Amino acid sequence: MTGLTAGVQHEITPELRGFREVQSLAAACAEAVAGQLRSGVTEREAARMQRTWLRERGVRDWFHLPFAWFGDRTAFAGVRVPLRFFPTDRKLEPGMPFILDLAPVYKGFTAHVGYAGCLGLNPLHDRLLADLEAHRELILREVRERRSLREIYEDVERLMTAQGYANRHRAHLFGVLAHKVNRVAEPRWSPQVFGFGAQAIKGLMSDAVHGHRDGWSPLWSPYRFSDHPPQPGLWAVGPHLGFRGTGAKFEEILVVTDSGDPKQSAFWLDDDLPHVRRWAEEKVAA
Amino acid sequence: MNLSQARERRVLTGGVDLCVAELGDAGRPTVVLVHGYPDSKEVWSDVAVRLAKHWHVVLYDVRGHGRSTAPKPLRGGFTLEKLTDDFLAVIDTVSPDRPVHVVGHDWGSVQAWEFVTVGRTEGRIASFTSMSGPSLDHFGHWIKRRMARPTPRRVGQLLGQGAKSWYVYMLHTPVLPELAWRGPLGKRWPRILERMEKVPAGDYPTASLPDDAAHGAWLYRDNVRARLSRPRADAYAHAPVQLITPTGDSFLSERLYDGLEDWVPTLLRRSLPAKHWVPRTRPDQLAAWIDEFVTAIESAGREGAPAQLTGAQGPYAQRFGGQLVLVTGAASGIGRATAFAFAEAGARIVAVDRDAEGAARTAEMARLIGAPAAWGEAVDVSDEAAMEKLAARVAAEYGIVDVLVNNAGIGLSGSFLETTSEEWKKVLDVNLWGVIHGCRIFGKQMADRGQGGHIVNMASAAAFQPSRVLPAYSTSKAAVLMLSECLRAELAEKSIGVSAICPGIVNTNITATTRFAGTDAAEEERLRKRTSRLYGRRNYPPARVADAILRAVVRNQAVVPVTPEARGARLLSRLSPGALRSVARLKPPL
Numbered sequence: 061m062t063g064l065t066a067g068v069q070h071e072i073t074p075e076l077r078g079f080r081e082v083q084s085l086a087a088a089c090a091e092a093v094a095g096q097l098r099s100g101v102t103e104r105e106a107a108r109m110q111r112t113w114l115r116e117r118g119v120r121d122w123f124h125l126p127f128a129w130f131g132d133r134t135a136f137a138g139v140r141v142p143l144r145f146f147p148t149d150r151k152l153e154p155g156m157p158f159i160l161d162l163a164p165v166y167k168g169f170t171a172h173v174g175y176a177g178c179l180g181l182n183p184l185h186d187r188l189l190a191d192l193e194a195h196r197e198l199i200l201r202e203v204r205e206r207r208s209l210r211e212i213y214e215d216v217e218r219l220m221t222a223q224g225y226a227n228r229h230r231a232h233l234f235g236v237l238a239h240k241v242n243r244v245a246e247p248r249w250s251p252q253v254f255g256f257g258a259q260a261i262k263g264l265m266s267d268a269v270h271g272h273r274d275g276w277s278p279l280w281s282p283y284r285f286s287d288h289p290p291q292p293g294l295w296a297v298g299p300h301l302g303f304r305g306t307g308a309k310f311e312e313i314l315v316v317t318d319s320g321d322p323k324q325s326a327f328w329l330d331d332d333l334p335h336v337r338r339w340a341e342e343k344v345a346a
Numbered sequence: 347m348n349l350s351q352a353r354e355r356r357v358l359t360g361g362v363d364l365c366v367a368e369l370g371d372a373g374r375p376t377v378v379l380v381h382g383y384p385d386s387k388e389v390w391s392d393v394a395v396r397l398a399k400h401w402h403v404v405l406y407d408v409r410g411h412g413r414s415t416a417p418k419p420l421r422g423g424f425t426l427e428k429l430t431d432d433f434l435a436v437i438d439t440v441s442p443d444r445p446v447h448v449v450g451h452d453w454g455s456v457q458a459w460e461f462v463t464v465g466r467t468e469g470r471i472a473s474f475t476s477m478s479g480p481s482l483d484h485f486g487h488w489i490k491r492r493m494a495r496p497t498p499r500r501v502g503q504l505l506g507q508g509a510k511s512w513y514v515y516m517l518h519t520p521v522l523p524e525l526a527w528r529g530p531l532g533k534r535w536p537r538i539l540e541r542m543e544k545v546p547a548g549d550y551p552t553a554s555l556p557d558d559a560a561h562g563a564w565l566y567r568d569n570v571r572a573r574l575s576r577p578r579a580d581a582y583a584h585a586p587v588q589l590i591t592p593t594g595d596s597f598l599s600e601r602l603y604d605g606l607e608d609w610v611p612t613l614l615r616r617s618l619p620a621k622h623w624v625p626r627t628r629p630d631q632l633a634a635w636i637d638e639f640v641t642a643i644e645s646a647g648r649e650g651a652p653a654q655l656t657g658a659q660g661p662y663a664q665r666f667g668g669q670l671v672l673v674t675g676a677a678s679g680i681g682r683a684t685a686f687a688f689a690e691a692g693a694r695i696v697a698v699d700r701d702a703e704g705a706a707r708t709a710e711m712a713r714l715i716g717a718p719a720a721w722g723e724a725v726d727v728s729d730e731a732a733m734e735k736l737a738a739r740v741a742a743e744y745g746i747v748d749v750l751v752n753n754a755g756i757g758l759s760g761s762f763l764e765t766t767s768e769e770w771k772k773v774l775d776v777n778l779w780g781v782i783h784g785c786r787i788f789g790k791q792m793a794d795r796g797q798g799g800h801i802v803n804m805a806s807a808a809a810f811q812p813s814r815v816l817p818a819y820s821t822s823k824a825a826v827l828m829l830s831e832c833l834r835a836e837l838a839e840k841s842i843g844v845s846a847i848c849p850g851i852v853n854t855n856i857t858a859t860t861r862f863a864g865t866d867a868a869e870e871e872r873l874r875k876r877t878s879r880l881y882g883r884r885n886y887p888p889a890r891v892a893d894a895i896l897r898a899v900v901r902n903q904a905v906v907p908v909t910p911e912a913r914g915a916r917l918l919s920r921l922s923p924g925a926l927r928s929v930a931r932l933k934p935p936l
Contacts, residue, residue, distance in 0.1 A: 224682060224707055226887065
């Protein structure tokens, strides 16, 4: 895997470097905050810790404000309305899984990172995290094969079902597996609307308008409007597994280009991310 | 092995001579079994021989019962204080330097509550398993609380238990109970037990029954009134307690144990769908639970840690903890979700499917969420010989199945005239014959064991909703429904419940493998995708069907439609079948 992206290193433009920088920053934030989580910390506090950490490092705007989900909220158990994204007063307990989900905007670039962890030992959660690796591989392979996004979505869901899990990104807004990521304008004032940064949403909306004209959508969903091959650009992809009261996800940027070479046509922006490192370490340990 | 092979000794205490029997290796931790009224230690014989494989099992006839002598005079000779003296004398003889595990049934449990809550036995009892016998002190407080603040519900609970306690009042009348027991009642008692409680015949009740029952009346007269009117305020248990509640007990209401946590710091609750005489009717389950509990306490004791009683939590853990559940079609969909739901309740799982890899995966995940053990087995349910083999292997390696879920099924769509006879055969082989094989082979094992159980058959809303596009599938499922109802009638006398589940439209991969009769490969693929997406959009999760299945087993429901559309169709099929027939003529938009 590392070899693949190493092969395209020289292709990485300053623009991609900007996105990679903010993605690393977000991942570092997630790791730092995850390391500070203790029994009794609430979701609100965890979200605030992420916000503070990133603000201290120059983040002024957000695609969305950082989220934190603890316990069975990591699996969005019994969710109907998407309002439950927002952090609550749920306290972390030993053995509880958690997910940090953050999407900062930095120097006009944005990233969307999902980080799944657990306070202490939880073999089930380990299993879920390990099983996510197959999804990262599947998504990249099928995007390179230029399969329709709707089909890839269905294949991801099928793999989750085969693994015994429920597809929980269905509970995300619009049931999306991924969404387009763009450069974000940096006006002096960028308000948040329901926790989402107005500038980033504006970008997504404008994509939606353009895409609608050309027959594609910036949201990667199970519906007919995603029945088209992957659109070149940057996609924040976040498969989310749920198993009864436990959930796990990762989220990171996939780069899709219009190159004819399959290896260049799609690649993960960065392989130096916590979940990827974890899988590598597990392999070494095994 | 039975009680006749037990080592016997006599223990002299307070003027009575107690008959004590021992089984198993005396070097192992001791489990003392205390019998109730009007029984003798033989009530435990089936449980004792099972426990003796791992433990040093000790039984004794309570004073005045069996081959122990009675106190003179009888009045005042059966107080809980004296019974505690007896118990201490017995355990000092059989296990002088190691605390014992006590198991009590009925009055044996009432006594043992005294043992486990008084100071002088502290350090001598390692654990207590109680069934069908509350602490008189706790009971006294229970009544007082309800009298002090009589809400309608509390009054209902009081009256309910009051009615169930009719025999207690009877036993307080002088002489008459003795006359009855020594006369006609004593003669008819074995027959009554057989008919009312389905207690199998055997070495119980013993010939001493009329005397035991006559003497035992003093258990009530010496203790009940005194304790209920002036319950001790310090009746806290000093050892971990496992409470086993038979849900069909005619003498004790389940409500009696509300608030027991206040008295018992370490409490594990179990419930069992059975009547009062569980030591006779459910020896396997009792032995398994006692074994598990004693093992947990012993291993915690060795490590010096407080006892971790059970991993499984949740509403169904009491009922299914440690039971053996076999699910067919367990590699995906409803079968898999059902296996997980039982696993979460702490049951042991046998996951059966044609897809070996999927079944193994189900077993692996089941272990991760609380199943103490789980196995994947690759078997095609339509293959009778393979099912026979599976049943033999399961019985030999894991035990007799407590809950069987016949879930495996395949879909077949298309009009009747386009359905070939091979297609008919295939769908009936899996959907109907698979269920028949399961019920016949595993059901027979269950019935032969004679200790109850439950069979769940997966029918479908299509069983009562005719349709022009699902003739073969609906026929197979309607047959399963009828089969289940017939079997339910037959197995009721064996205390085996049968439920038919009719889910409706559930988001599983049955649509991805459904055969569409009269179509070519490309068209079939298109239809599969389309129905899968429709089912996906409906998005009724299999886990909710699994919940309905567990609930159906707990409540022993006959037919359970699950989704709203299934419930609607079931209602219509009774109120206005004509309307359903009109719906059946519609061509679905595929």
